[in-house]
Amino acid sequence: MLNSFDEWSPLKEVIVGSGLNHGSHEMELSFKLFFHDEAYAAFYYPTYQVAKEKEANNGSRRLKQRYVEELTEDVEEFVAALTGLGVKVRRPLPLSRPATFNTPYWSGTCLPALNVRDQAIVFGDELIETPPQVRTRYFENDLLKPVFYDYFHAGARWTTMPRPVMTDRSFDTSYVSGQNTPALQEIAEPAESEFDVGHEMMFDAAQCIRFGRDVLVNVATRNHALGVEWLRRHLGDRFRFHVLERFADNHIDSLVLPLRPGTLLLRHPGLVDHLPEKLRSWDRIYPPEPNENIFPTYEDDDLVLTSKYIDLNVLSVDEETVIANSLFPELVKTLEKQGFTVVPVRHRHRRLFGGGFHCFTLDTVREGSVPESYFD
Numbered sequence: 001m002l003n004s005f006d007e008w009s010p011l012k013e014v015i016v017g018s019g020l021n022h023g024s025h026e027m028e029l030s031f032k033l034f035f036h037d038e039a040y041a042a043f044y045y046p047t048y049q050v051a052k053e054k055e056a057n058n059g060s061r062r063l064k065q066r067y068v069e070e071l072t073e074d075v076e077e078f079v080a081a082l083t084g085l086g087v088k089v090r091r092p093l094p095l096s097r098p099a100t101f102n103t104p105y106w107s108g109t110c111l112p113a114l115n116v117r118d119q120a121i122v123f124g125d126e127l128i129e130t131p132p133q134v135r136t137r138y139f140e141n142d143l144l145k146p147v148f149y150d151y152f153h154a155g156a157r158w159t160t161m162p163r164p165v166m167t168d169r170s171f172d173t174s175y176v177s178g179q180n181t182p183a184l185q186e187i188a189e190p191a192e193s194e195f196d197v198g199h200e201m202m203f204d205a206a207q208c209i210r211f212g213r214d215v216l217v218n219v220a221t222r223n224h225a226l227g228v229e230w231l232r233r234h235l236g237d238r239f240r241f242h243v244l245e246r247f248a249d250n251h252i253d254s255l256v257l258p259l260r261p262g263t264l265l266l267r268h269p270g271l272v273d274h275l276p277e278k279l280r281s282w283d284r285i286y287p288p289e290p291n292e293n294i295f296p297t298y299e300d301d302d303l304v305l306t307s308k309y310i311d312l313n314v315l316s317v318d319e320e321t322v323i324a325n326s327l328f329p330e331l332v333k334t335l336e337k338q339g340f341t342v343v344p345v346r347h348r349h350r351r352l353f354g355g356g357f358h359c360f361t362l363d364t365v366r367e368g369s370v371p372e373s374y375f376d
């Protein structure tokens, strides 16, 4: 039965994503807007211009097959580690081929369900699918349907937030506007469409971090604010949302993660003042500064989509046990010094595929029967 309220209670069941057939990135407005903060350099002249020559006619950038293969090896080892810890692992359908689709308004090519944290969230016995922000991710959750149906048959509530039409004018671009990069020129001149409905609800589950009854949520755009308003109305007083204004561009699970009640993994001390009052008295673990040499060397046309802090994106198996990237041994040591048992698993291309172990997973069953209050 679907049951999960926080990020640290003993993990029983988890969905682990699959990167199979991740063919390319489509360099269109929603992608550039979403990854603007981290891929900024790639969207800048002259790098952009050089790499652009390697793009296909439709503006898509191929991902090298070797990276996808190595990613898949690492994900399978991660699955084996979880299974070894007694956690039941569920998998999405693999993407059999990069299928192209048309909506009435635009077209795209499907991505595999890799970062399954991003577009679905569990509040107790309810699964909520969030409305996509990147066009090529529009049908990604369909690959999770067999798993979602299993939870539904077992009694879970299953809700989908309103789906956006996603014309150019659906996007609130104020977060990135004013920066003069080629990517931004496209964003600054959104095409008009007869289907425009104005700013829409577009919001990712990974903008939320669950602490039982209390949920931290990052809001950087009007699109996000609408999403949070929907969640508040829908969930009523069962959960309380604490908004972090522009804490990040979107996802926050490489900035702050609770490892157990009273202990946060936090990217840097400057973030403390942005946290809700109650969390400021929790113990904080700061990661050592990641050195560039813990990452593979990439070429000009490889798009680096995350910050170098991505390895903070650990997955808690229980209040003492954390799965962390073995390629960042200094972080492993830091966590061990704080008394955690760390299960090291290798994850090489986290910066190319936009996520670490927390992003790759959706914890569907953890122990606990009510949303506890940690903020009172």
Ligand SMILES: NC(=[NH2+])NCCC[C@H](N)C(=O)O
Pocket: 038, 115, 117, 118, 206, 251, 252, 253, 254, 305, 306, 307, 308, 309, 310, 313, 354, 355, 356, 358, 359
């Ligand atoms: N759920 C996720 N996909 N999280 C990934 C967040 C990565 C974050 N933008 C960073 O660059 O560090």
